[in-house]
Amino acid sequence: MLVYTLFLLITSLSVFNLEDNSAKGLLSLLNLILFIVPLVSIIFSTIYIYNSSEFIELLVSQPLQRKNIWLSLFFGLSGSMVLAFFIGAGIPILIYEPSPTGLMMLAIGCIITIIFVAIAFLTTVNTRDKAKGIGTAILLWLYFALLFDGLVLFILFQFSDYPLEKVVVIISALNPIDLGRILILLRLDVSALMGYTGAVFKDFFGTNVGLIVAFTTLLLWCVIPLGLSVIKFKKKDL
């Protein structure tokens, strides 16, 4: 955990130092964060839960509700990961770019951390085998971070003759990383560089309604995997 914090700290500091314009620094940092934070969150959480599985068994034999056991594990784990992110990336952001955009990035980084910890919980409760579970976690990260965008681009390209604006907006809601990226990019002036799609996004997500919808979707991305994992954990044979 400490190594993760240090890594984020060093990376963020060096990014900011390399760019003379701190807004540009924020942009580079954005991509780094959107790549690394989900990866570390999901992998670390998966490994932690598998390592604690025998201890969890012991707790289940005590007079404790299963829901409480599972949720306290979740809050403890996500709490420390968010703290690591806050210190590692938050301090440089607050020093160099304490604008609303910077704060938004901090918030999104925290939310993405929690989302991927929740996804890790859902994966581990469904997979008994440690190797399969970690493999699934890595694949999920690959899907969200890389494959998804590739698929979207492919679809957009194939159906480029059709009006797809609304569809793209909805599709982007299926990937929390993309949602986070869109929300930040719109605040930075680079959204103009995204061309037509940028305009469409700004039209929707730039508005207050769009913002609320985006944050609600991100919240759902936290709550739904977590809820599903609690339901599965209650019935699981240990």
Place this chain on the structure above:
Amino acid sequence: MITVTNVKKNFGKLAALDNVSINCNSAECIALIGPNGSGKTTLIKSMLGMVVPDSGTILFNQKDIAHDWKYRKHIGYMPQIGRYPENMTIGQVFDMMKSIRKDESIQLDEELYVEFGLDKLSDKRMQTLSGGTRQKVSACLAFLFNPDVLILDEPTAGLDPVASEILKEKINREKEKGKLILITSHILSELDDLVTHIIFMQDGKLKFHKPIDALRSETGEIKLSKAIASIMLKTTP
């Protein structure tokens, strides 16, 4: 105290528990024996709510344990291989367990803690402990909260002879207090002086559930291991 009725549990195609029904009352010390894979640990885990049966009911003091968790404060469980967070010390593990079961009205039973000498080891981390010492920790935790029911899975496996004797004497003392004690073990000679009843399982089925005196008179053997052996020879075709 514990009534198991027609419990079935399948793991995939394997029938771990096949229509098992038993009745355990207080002041009984029951030996749960059978070949490997006969369903003993699955039965215990079903009673503890760690495994959810496919069908059938389990009652604890006449109350159904399904979806209940509070009944577990009357049960002390000693697992076969106890695993604890590696970087916690013995003292911290005990403090954690005490805060989980925060019930001020219970008088803590720390006899085993002292007799095993764990009070002198309370600053040692769990990862540095040998397997036998970890077993001692598991044993202490099972007895710590003075539960009415004790479920011990292979309690003496891994314990040195001195510790084995200490534990057996402790089990005897608890038996005199009228508690229900359920022990699984393959080491039948150790159970000779302790148990009052025998439950024998094979292939997930209950083969018999008898008081030890009945078993002895039926087979004409005094030693438990010989009595069980003669029953097993009679039942295998």
